[in-house]
Amino acid sequence: MTVTDSTPPRSIDDYLKALRRALNGADPALIQDALSDAEAHLRAECSARPDQSEESILRTITDSYGSPEHVAAAYLETDQAAQKVLSPPRVSSAGGADNSSGIRGRFFAVYGDVRSWTSLMFMLLSLFTGILYFTVAVTGLTLSLGLMILIIGIPFFVGFIGLTRVLSLVEGRLVEAMTGERMPRRVKPAHTGGWLERIGAMLRACVPGPPSFTNFCRCRSASFTFRLP
Amino acid sequence: MSEAARKFQRDLNSGLVALVLLGVLAESDEDLYGYDIAKRLQQARAGEPLFKEGTIYPVLRSLAASGWLSSRIVPSYSGPPRRYYRITEEGRVVLSEWRAAWRDTREFVDQFTGASDSMNPTPEDRAS
Numbered sequence: 001m002t003v004t005d006s007t008p009p010r011s012i013d014d015y016l017k018a019l020r021r022a023l024n025g026a027d028p029a030l031i032q033d034a035l036s037d038a039e040a041h042l043r044a045e046c047s048a049r050p051d052q053s054e055e056s057i058l059r060t061i062t063d064s065y066g067s068p069e070h071v072a073a074a075y076l077e078t079d080q081a082a083q084k085v086l087s088p089p090r091v092s093s094a095g096g097a098d099n100s101s102g103i104r105g106r107f108f109a110v111y112g113d114v115r116s117w118t119s120l121m122f123m124l125l126s127l128f129t130g131i132l133y134f135t136v137a138v139t140g141l142t143l144s145l146g147l148m149i150l151i152i153g154i155p156f157f158v159g160f161i162g163l164t165r166v167l168s169l170v171e172g173r174l175v176e177a178m179t180g181e182r183m184p185r186r187v188k189p190a191h192t193g194g195w196l197e198r199i200g201a202m203l204r205a206c207v208p209g210p211p212s213f214t215n216f217c218r219c220r221s222a223s224f225t226f227r228l229p
Numbered sequence: 230m231s232e233a234a235r236k237f238q239r240d241l242n243s244g245l246v247a248l249v250l251l252g253v254l255a256e257s258d259e260d261l262y263g264y265d266i267a268k269r270l271q272q273a274r275a276g277e278p279l280f281k282e283g284t285i286y287p288v289l290r291s292l293a294a295s296g297w298l299s300s301r302i303v304p305s306y307s308g309p310p311r312r313y314y315r316i317t318e319e320g321r322v323v324l325s326e327w328r329a330a331w332r333d334t335r336e337f338v339d340q341f342t343g344a345s346d347s348m349n350p351t352p353e354d355r356a357s
Contacts, residue, residue, distance in 0.1 A: 033286075033287075033290060034286075034287070036309060037263060037283075037286035037287075037290075038283065038286075039309050040262075040263065040264065040309045040310075040311060040312075041263060041264050041267070041282065041283070041286070043309060044264040044311075045264070064271070064278070064281070064282050065281060065282045065283040066281030066282065066283035066284060070281060070283065070284075071281070071283035071284065074281075074283060074284040074287050074288075075286075075287040077243075077287075078287035078288055078290070078291045079287070079291075
C-alpha cells in the first residue's frame, strides 16, 4: 500500500486523481469509465447534501463509496472477468460456420461475421468523412491564422478548436458503432465555472476568470455544448 | 468487523452484487442510475453496508456488456450525465437462473452452519 492511503482525499478532484493513480497502467477506456462513474456519484452525493461542505462529505466517502484503491481493484477485477466472457471471436449464426467445421469453416467464417461488413462500410465512408475533416482543419487553421491580425481571430480559433473536439467525438462514436472497437470515454467536464474556465480547460491552459464574472455567465448545460455568449 | 470477516464478505460479494443489482432492476418499473441504486441498497440495510457503493458501478458496466442490462445516457443539470440502466429480457432469464442457484446454495449452506436455527428447523428436527 502506498503512502496516499493515510491521507484521505479532501475534494472530488483529489479523489479522482487518487483513483487515476490507483488505476495507472490499466486500459484507457476502463480508466475513463471508472473516473466518470466516480465523478457522477460524488457530485450526486454533494448535491444531495447541500448543507455540508465538499470536504466533510469526502471525509465519509471512503466508508460509503470506498477508497480509491478499493474502487480501482473492483474495476480491475470486473474487467478481467468481462474480458474472459467477451474474448471468444463472435461468429454470427447467419454465417453457419462454426469452429468445429475445420480449417475451411474457420477461414470462411469472416464472411459470416457482420462486423466484417460494417468495417468495410466504415472504410468506404471514411473517404467522405476524411475529406470533411481535412477541409475543416485546413479552413479553420488558415482562417484563424489570417484573422489573428484582427481581434476576431481569437474567438474564431477557440470555436475552431471546439469544433475539432466535436468532430473527434463523432468519429470515435462512428468507429465504435461500425467496427465494434471501443473508444476511450471522454470524462464530461462537470465544470460549474463560466465559459472562460471551460475554454481554459479546453485549451489546456489556465484562464481563470474573475469569480463574480464566471458566476454571472455560468453555463448550466451539461451536455457537450460549446457556447459563446 | 475483523479483517478475516471483511475478506470473507468480499469473496461472497463477487457474485452476489451482480445478483442483487439484477434483482433491484427487475423489481423497478423505471430506469435507475447508479447513485439511485446505491441509495436504495443503503436504505435497505441499517448497519454497516455489505459492500462499498463504488463496487457496484463496474458490475453494472459488465452486466451491460454481457447484454443483461441496457443503458442510456441522460444529461443532468447538476453534474455529469447520468447513465440509466434497465434490465433486458435476456437479463430476466439470467436472473431467474441465478435466483434458483442462490436459493439452492443458501439452503445447502444453512444446513451446515445452523444459520437462523431459531427460525428454521435443523436437519435433525426435520428428520424426526
